[in-house]
Amino acid sequence: MDKAKKRKLALTWTCIAALYLVILILELTMRPTSILFTVLKKGAIYSLVAVSMNLLNGFTGLFSLGQAGFMLIGAYTYAILTMPSEVKTSQSVYKYYQCFITFDTGVFIGLLAAGLMAALFAFLIGLPVLRLKSDYLAIATLGFAEIVRAVFQWDVLGPVTNGANLLRSYIDLTRVTIPFTDIPFPPTLFVFIAAGVCILLIVLLINSSYGRAFKAIRDDETAAEAMGINLFRHKELSFVISSFFAGISGALLAMFQYTVQAQQFKSMMTYEILLIVVIGGIGSISGSCIASFLYITLSEWWLRGLDMGTFLGINAPGLFRSGFRKLVFSIIIMIIVLFFSRGIMGDKELSFTRIKAFFQRKGKNRKEVKA
């Protein structure tokens, strides 16, 4: 029994290692501007934020919609901290303000600080907000995200946030180097490693004693409390941890985009992430990852033709013009919600036994049809 478990674990790790190796090889051989890398990078970043949202919505049962706000905090913290101090003082970025922060940090500290800053905000906002339940919590967190977006564009905070102007020239993905050398770090691999480590931590959390307590709160608050689980403390913990990783994913998004502007972190972004979580299955980590790559691939790559005039070889510029992609996308989403309301994975995780069972069942069905 235990041996089989160990073998499965080893197999999983081998697969993950293989995946990373494939990415490394792809990066060394293919054109770095290929759309594939854009999709992979953005997919990995969205995987992380979707998993962090799933920790809250799927595993703790807290319906929160503040993810974009925490990503924004993370992105700004990272961008401001890692921007070289000579750029900050040279007025090339801070044109209208005297930058208040005069030091700069490395990538690792920047990422960590991004997470910690988001976690700090989550802690403070969680104190009043987490006493609310279900829909009210969603509204309050959504409001918080909007307030953060507005405040970060506020003139008075200009010396820190550069007002409504964008931030750039910080350490983005092309400038990351392998530690102690000048060799550039393969960017896609970097995103995969950063997001992978974070997701691994969340998985470890979910399978720990605390993760079980979170699930207990999701299943039945009254019973969880009667079993000695302090509701508020555990909700706050889940909220802070989720926001920590949302902050890191915001920082990764900033690295990926080369520029950051508060304007882009609209509530639309939260809905996108919520959509990924729902499509992947509420309460499934692997589901969130699969759904996020699927979503990004569709919206950034495969359905792009719908906006550009040609799709699947059909040239119809009158029909396939800007905005049509959104329409098709909405229809796909409606189909998913109507017919696969539990998402791709439900609340189960992807495993080899499950894949095997899936194909065996398929084969069986086919045989039955033949007979």
Added chain:
Amino acid sequence: MTQSLLELRNVTMQFGGVVAVNDFSMHVDEGEIVALIGPNGAGKTTAFNCITGVYEPTNGEILYRGHTVVVSHPHGKMKKNYAGHNAELYMDRKIIHPTPDEVTKLGIARTFQNIRLFKSMTVYDNVLTAMHLRARQNVFSSVFRLSYKEERRMREDTDRLLKEQDLYKYKDEKATSLPYGKQRRLEIARALATEPELLLLDEPAAGMNPQETKELSSFIREIKDKYNLTVFMIEHHMDLVMGISDRIYVLDFGSPIAEGTPEEIQSNERVIKAYLGESDEI
């Protein structure tokens, strides 16, 4: 006189204009099995919820091992509308109202009238989750598996508890897929996992057939001896109550009407009246 394990003093619970429990005083001594009975709507579960911290009583005091756990007096809106007794008794006391998890931490575990298991979890995880209360790991040591020894101990304890409760063979099944009687048993096992001294059972025999009820009564005695428990329960099945209780309290319309051994209660006129109704002049 030896100190009581649990003591309620003048506990009153008022919802709006309705006094659900009125001036209820009682005590449970260590090692006893005490039952609380009364017709439907008499306020039994409300009294339970006051003890476990779900409700903050409007007035009164609750002590555990001689220490005050809950104390309250009518305040806020209730100050004007209070319809219970002894409002002045606790007026100068500072209000203490613990959350249910703090009460559980003291060593008071409970089950629910309508079974409340963690629905999405397996039988095994249900019990394992309840061990979280006594775990000493913090979130970092548990994420980075630094407390793997404790985790292993928790898993061993869960295995042991499930074996003792005869639930081990169901361990990987979903909790809600068990037959009703087994779900009850699992709920009690889960409560035992919090290492209680006092076990509160809210209608443990509700929905059980006579055979299961019979088993339950020996089961309660068994766990009481095995885990050194004191049991305080609400029950409707008179066979069960009369068979195992050392003492019985009777509530009717929120007020205590009788207290005593099963024999005394059986022959108490007020109790008979409360249950059967008063006979009209024929």
